[in-house]
Amino acid sequence: MTASDDERARTIQAMFGRLVPQYDRMNRVMSAGLDGRWRRLAVQAAQPQSADVLDLGAGTGDLSREFRRAGAAGVAGADFAAQMLRRARRKHGPETADWLQADALQLPFAEASFDVVASAFVLRNLVDLPGGFAEMLRVLRPGGRLVALDITHPPDDLRGRILRLGFERVVTPAAGLLSGDRNAYRYLPNSLSGYPTAEELAEMLRAAGAAEVSYRRLAGGAVALHAARKPSE
Numbered sequence: 001m002t003a004s005d006d007e008r009a010r011t012i013q014a015m016f017g018r019l020v021p022q023y024d025r026m027n028r029v030m031s032a033g034l035d036g037r038w039r040r041l042a043v044q045a046a047q048p049q050s051a052d053v054l055d056l057g058a059g060t061g062d063l064s065r066e067f068r069r070a071g072a073a074g075v076a077g078a079d080f081a082a083q084m085l086r087r088a089r090r091k092h093g094p095e096t097a098d099w100l101q102a103d104a105l106q107l108p109f110a111e112a113s114f115d116v117v118a119s120a121f122v123l124r125n126l127v128d129l130p131g132g133f134a135e136m137l138r139v140l141r142p143g144g145r146l147v148a149l150d151i152t153h154p155p156d157d158l159r160g161r162i163l164r165l166g167f168e169r170v171v172t173p174a175a176g177l178l179s180g181d182r183n184a185y186r187y188l189p190n191s192l193s194g195y196p197t198a199e200e201l202a203e204m205l206r207a208a209g210a211a212e213v214s215y216r217r218l219a220g221g222a223v224a225l226h227a228a229r230k231p232s233e
Helices: 003-030 035-046 062-069 082-092 129-139 158-179 182-190 198-208
Strands: 052-056 074-079 098-101 114-120 140-151 211-218 223-229
Touching: 003 035, 003 082, 035 062, 035 114, 035 140, 035 223, 052 062, 062 074, 062 082, 062 114, 074 082, 082 098, 114 129, 129 140, 129 198, 198 211, 198 223
Parallel strands: 052 074, 052 114, 074 098, 114 140
Antiparallel strands: 140 223, 211 223
C-alpha cells in the first residue's frame, strides 16, 4: 500500500469513527428503511446455516446479527474503526459475534478459516480492491461463499440518471444536514468515482480466483449484491 493509500485509509477510518452516533439512523434514512431487507438478502445468498462467518466491515453489527438469526455457527465481526465495534458490542452483546478490530487488507486469520465471508457497504472504502478480494478468498475454505452488498453505478438509462441525480443532489446533502457531518456524507457519492461497475466488480472477483460469480441489482439498480464461491480443491 502506498503512502497516499495509507493516508486515505486512515482518513476513512477516522470518518467512520466520527459517524457512529448517527450511523444507524442515517442508514435508515438514506435507504428509505430498506437496508435491513438488503442485509437479509445478503444473508440468504450466503446460506450460513451451521457456518463459520466473517462479517467484514461489521460496523454496528446488524449484518452479524442477521447471520446469527439465520443459524450461523459462529460470527467474527471485524471492522477497521474501534468506535463502530464498541457500538456493535453495546447493541448486540458479546454472544452475537467475536468483535475485533482488523484491516481488510491484512486479516488476522489463518487460511481457510471461514465458510462465509460477507460485507455490507464496505468495498467502496477499500484502497486496494484486488488485495481485499485476495484476502477474502485466502481466509475462505474451499467451496466457501463470498457475498458483498454495496451501492453501485446505476444503469445508464433514464431511470438510472434520475437515481444518480437524486442520490447526489437530494439524499446525500439531506443526510449531511441531518447528521451534522456534511463532509462525511459528501464522501458517499464521491466514493463511486473510480469505483468499478457491477459487471466490472464481478470480473475482478473472477480475476482474483472466485468461481460461480453472480450479482443482482437492488433499489432500481443503485445497489448490487455480488455472490461467489472459492473453488473446491
